Amino acid sequence: MTTFNEAEADALFGNRFLTELAPATSFPTSGMTPTDAMRLVGEELNLEGDPQRNLATFVTTWMEPEAQRIIAENLHRNFIDHAEYPISAEIEQRCVRMLADLFHAPGETTGCRTQGSSEAIMLGALSLKWKWKERQQAAHRSTDRPNLVFGGDVHVVWEKFCRYFDVEPRIVPLAEGKYTIGPEDVEPHLDENTIGVAAVLGTTFTGHMDDITGINRLLLDVKERRDLDIPMHIDGASGAFVWPFLYPDSMWDFQLEQVRSINVSGHKYGLVYPGIGWLVFRDTSDLAEDLVFYENYLGKTDATFTLNFSTGASMVFAQYYNFVRLGRDGYTYVMKQMQQNARALAANLRATGRFEVIGEGLEQLPLVAFRLASGHASYDESDIAWQLSAERGWMVPAYTLPPNAQEVKIMRALVKETMSREQVERLTSDIAAACTTLDQKGGTTEAERAQVKIGTGY
Numbered sequence: 001m002t003t004f005n006e007a008e009a010d011a012l013f014g015n016r017f018l019t020e021l022a023p024a025t026s027f028p029t030s031g032m033t034p035t036d037a038m039r040l041v042g043e044e045l046n047l048e049g050d051p052q053r054n055l056a057t058f059v060t061t062w063m064e065p066e067a068q069r070i071i072a073e074n075l076h077r078n079f080i081d082h083a084e085y086p087i088s089a090e091i092e093q094r095c096v097r098m099l100a101d102l103f104h105a106p107g108e109t110t111g112c113r114t115q116g117s118s119e120a121i122m123l124g125a126l127s128l129k130w131k132w133k134e135r136q137q138a139a140h141r142s143t144d145r146p147n148l149v150f151g152g153d154v155h156v157v158w159e160k161f162c163r164y165f166d167v168e169p170r171i172v173p174l175a176e177g178k179y180t181i182g183p184e185d186v187e188p189h190l191d192e193n194t195i196g197v198a199a200v201l202g203t204t205f206t207g208h209m210d211d212i213t214g215i216n217r218l219l220l221d222v223k224e225r226r227d228l229d230i231p232m233h234i235d236g237a238s239g240a241f242v243w244p245f246l247y248p249d250s251m252w253d254f255q256l257e258q259v260r261s262i263n264v265s266g267h268k269y270g271l272v273y274p275g276i277g278w279l280v281f282r283d284t285s286d287l288a289e290d291l292v293f294y295e296n297y298l299g300k301t302d303a304t305f306t307l308n309f310s311t312g313a314s315m316v317f318a319q320y321y322n323f324v325r326l327g328r329d330g331y332t333y334v335m336k337q338m339q340q341n342a343r344a345l346a347a348n349l350r351a352t353g354r355f356e357v358i359g360e361g362l363e364q365l366p367l368v369a370f371r372l373a374s375g376h377a378s379y380d381e382s383d384i385a386w387q388l389s390a391e392r393g394w395m396v397p398a399y400t401l402p403p404n405a406q407e408v409k410i411m412r413a414l415v416k417e418t419m420s421r422e423q424v425e426r427l428t429s430d431i432a433a434a435c436t437t438l439d440q441k442g443g444t445t446e447a448e449r450a451q452v453k454i455g456t457g458y
């Protein structure tokens with residue numbers, strides 16, 4: 001016989017949320033116990049994709065327990081309170097100096113932590129715009145119509161910057177078989193109103209780099225022939241933590257004269273959880289002084305160059321942890337391990353006879369971009385992505401490339417630190433199994449595809 005009323009049973013067994021809908025539309029009148037609230041949130045998240053099987057994302061999904069401990073122990077520290085937390089600010093600057101060294105900055109430099117590459121790009125591009133204004137004003141030229149040149153292979157944040165900050169985007173289109181840009185594409189778009197050229201190191205789409213040395217050569221030539229000093233910003237969101245370790249002899253950073261600023265996401269191949277990014281200038285003079293705010297905050301003058309203000313300090317410490325924990329040797333080891341497994345996956349996919357691998361042999365992020373070999377099947381890459389997710393839970397995105405390569409559909413699997421060789425083999429056989437199912441049923445239906453959505457992944 002039941003001896004409790006309902007309220008007592010809830011209090012004792014602590015799972016009232018299981019028989020009620022989750023609060024969602026109005027501010028809850030009364031609360032629940034910490035255990036109930038924790039389990040409610042946990043149960044909801046169980047229905048999401050498993051980050052470990054998310055091969056769409058560039059973002060870190062695993063850190064060492066010691067790093068996790070640093071993060072957990074510092075969640076209460078507001079990074080922006082430099083007066084109270086001067087060591088946090090110093091650790092940020094140590095990271096900036098280490099990155100400047102990694103990227104071969106020639107002398108004294110400056111930079112900052114950001115929420116990710118998007119904020120870093122907004123700030124870097126704002127500095128390009130301000131420095132361009134200074135040049136125009138010095139030459140008594142108009143500052144009405146700034147433009148920025150970049151390829152269709154960039155992340156959406158570059159167009160976002162142009163719209164938010166009133167700059168004309170001059171976008172070089174891609175073409176079938178050509179998924180990055182070079183100097184010949186850029187040259188026709190340059191004029192006295194060009195605030196800069198943005199080049200990508202490791203595109204979101206196929207993981208390759210723009211011809212950065214070629215563009216640098218072009219910009220030097222334009223400086224000499226047309227007296228236009230156009231700077232280049234490198235979007236190294238993913239690549240700036242990969243190239244220094246996998247391709248140390250490749251030229252893309254401050255060794256090239258026109259490269260004035262670089263962004264990188266600490267939360268991608270910097271191997272830190274989201275959100276942390278970095279912006280590094282070649283020289284202190286490349287940061288437009290007008291963009292730095294000096295304020296008297298809680299009795300101390302503080303200089304800030306950010307779009308956000310308050311934010312956690314944990315990820316800065318986690319980045320510093322990785323730098324001192326891994327060093328160049330450790331990062332090189334991790335990157336090579338990922339590259340080896342990516343190459344194994346590429347070889348496996350080719351060996352199935354069903355797929356062609358895109359841009360194999362070129363310098364590339366540790367990932368595999370692939371598509372069905374032409375005329376192979378009655379279904380396409382989106383069907384495979386769906387079937388694979390439905391059968392085995394892997395999230396491998398399928399997407400079309402930007403204009404004018406929009407007819408090309410590809411799939412892309414990130415091969416991260418946690419992807420073992422065993423998993424590479426399993427993924428290969430799971431993809432083959434999904435294809436066998438599709439061979440039998442001839443594709444997926446709209447309704448099926450609507451059930452599982454896999455984004456491009458960032």
Ligand SMILES: Cc1ncc(COP(=O)(O)O)c(C=O)c1O
Nearest residue numbers: 116117118155204235237265458
């Ligand atoms: C080339 C590139 N630039 C910028 C970004 C935006 O980076 P974040 O997500 O760190 O803001 C991404 C994200 O995938 C990217 O791949």
